[in-house]
Amino acid sequence: MTVLILTSEEDVTADMVVVHLNASGVPVVRLDPADLTGGVSLSGEYVHGSFRGHLSAGGRLVSIGGLRSVWVRRPGTPAGRAAQPSAWLTEEASQALYGMLRGSDARWMNHPDAARRARHKPWQLRLAQRRGLPVPATLITTFPRAAREFAERYPDLVVKPVSGAHPQDPPRAVPTSRVAPDADFSAVAFGPTLLQRRIAKRADIRLTAVGDRLLAARKAASPDADADEVDVRFAAPGLPWQPVDVPPRTAEAVRAYLRDAELAYGAFDFVEDADGTWWFLECNQSGQFGFVEVETGQPIARTIAEWLALPATGEEGTAHLNGRNSAVS
Known part of the structure; x- marks a missing residue:
C-alpha cells in the first residue's frame, strides 16, 4: 500500500x-x-x-x-x-x-478537519489549560479599555498575531514583540489583538510529537541576549538546540492534548522559566522539524516515516489512531 x-x-x-x-x-x-x-x-x-x-x-x-x-x-x-x-x-x-x-481507509497526518480546527490559537490555549499545561496570562480583545486594564495587571507583555502568518503571497511570519510600558492601546479597536504576559525565559523548547513519540529540544537563552528578542525565530544566532527529556507531567498533558485535538503530529512551542516550568505557547499542526533534526540528530523524519508506513485502518486486523494500536474485534 x-x-x-x-x-x-x-x-x-x-x-x-x-x-x-x-x-x-x-x-x-x-x-x-x-x-x-x-x-x-x-x-x-x-x-x-x-x-x-x-x-x-x-x-x-x-x-x-x-x-x-x-x-x-x-x-x-x-x-x-x-x-x-x-x-x-x-x-x-x-x-x-x-x-x-x-x-x-487511509490514516491521516493530520486529518484536514482536525488540522483546520487546530490552527485556531484561542482554541489551542483553552485546550492546553484543560489538559494541565501552564499557559501565560493571555488576553484577546478589541476593547482598548480591556487591554489597558490587562497591562496594568501584567505590566510586562508581548503582542502576537492571533492567526500567525500575514496573508500575503508568499505568507510572512509576524514576530512576537514586547509591548512598550507607555503603549497606546486605542488601535486595539480596529482588530483583535493578542496580549500575553512575557515569561522571563531561560530556554526555548520545541517538542515534536509524532503519534505517541515525543522528541523535545532545548535552546538555552544566551546570557547576553537582548530582552526585547522574545521570538526565537527572529533572534540573533545563539546557543544550539540540544535534545532534552520531557517532564512526565508535560508528556502526559501533551498526549492528552493530541488525543483531544485528534492530531497525529504536532510541533509544540514552550518557554522554560527560571523554575524549570514549561509554559505552553502554541501547537503548530504542520510545524517545521528539519532544523531541529539537523542540530540535534533526533530521528524525527524517520519517526514520521515509520508512522506513515503503519498499516491503514482495518488492515491486518489493526486500527491505528494517532500512532496508537488497538485490536479490531
Missing part, C-alpha cells in the same frame, strides 16, 4: 521523510494539490455500492483504495496553478480531492 504526501515541490523537509520511506521499501507518491488540472489528475467512480478512485501525478497512477496513509504536509491551494485559476475552480478541486480522500 502507498503513502500519499500532499505538499509543495519546494518542501525540502518532506524530502527527509521520503528518503526513509524509500529506504524501507514503502511506496510513496508525492503531489501538490495546486497542480490539479495540470500535472495532477483524479477520477472517482461510485457504482453498485462501491467506490473506485485514482490519482495521477508525475506519470504515476495510485489507487485511493490502496493508500495506507496521507500526510498533509504543506499543500498548495487546490488548482492554484491551473491555466485559468479561480475561486470556483479551487473549491471544485478541493471538494473533489479531499472529498475522495476522506472516503478512504
Whole structure:
C-alpha cells in the first residue's frame, strides 16, 4: 500500500521523510494539490455500492483504495496553478480531492478537519489549560479599555498575531514583540489583538510529537541576549538546540492534548522559566522539524516515516489512531 504526501515541490523537509520511506521499501507518491488540472489528475467512480478512485501525478497512477496513509504536509491551494485559476475552480478541486480522500481507509497526518480546527490559537490555549499545561496570562480583545486594564495587571507583555502568518503571497511570519510600558492601546479597536504576559525565559523548547513519540529540544537563552528578542525565530544566532527529556507531567498533558485535538503530529512551542516550568505557547499542526533534526540528530523524519508506513485502518486486523494500536474485534 502507498503513502500519499500532499505538499509543495519546494518542501525540502518532506524530502527527509521520503528518503526513509524509500529506504524501507514503502511506496510513496508525492503531489501538490495546486497542480490539479495540470500535472495532477483524479477520477472517482461510485457504482453498485462501491467506490473506485485514482490519482495521477508525475506519470504515476495510485489507487485511493490502496493508500495506507496521507500526510498533509504543506499543500498548495487546490488548482492554484491551473491555466485559468479561480475561486470556483479551487473549491471544485478541493471538494473533489479531499472529498475522495476522506472516503478512504487511509490514516491521516493530520486529518484536514482536525488540522483546520487546530490552527485556531484561542482554541489551542483553552485546550492546553484543560489538559494541565501552564499557559501565560493571555488576553484577546478589541476593547482598548480591556487591554489597558490587562497591562496594568501584567505590566510586562508581548503582542502576537492571533492567526500567525500575514496573508500575503508568499505568507510572512509576524514576530512576537514586547509591548512598550507607555503603549497606546486605542488601535486595539480596529482588530483583535493578542496580549500575553512575557515569561522571563531561560530556554526555548520545541517538542515534536509524532503519534505517541515525543522528541523535545532545548535552546538555552544566551546570557547576553537582548530582552526585547522574545521570538526565537527572529533572534540573533545563539546557543544550539540540544535534545532534552520531557517532564512526565508535560508528556502526559501533551498526549492528552493530541488525543483531544485528534492530531497525529504536532510541533509544540514552550518557554522554560527560571523554575524549570514549561509554559505552553502554541501547537503548530504542520510545524517545521528539519532544523531541529539537523542540530540535534533526533530521528524525527524517520519517526514520521515509520508512522506513515503503519498499516491503514482495518488492515491486518489493526486500527491505528494517532500512532496508537488497538485490536479490531
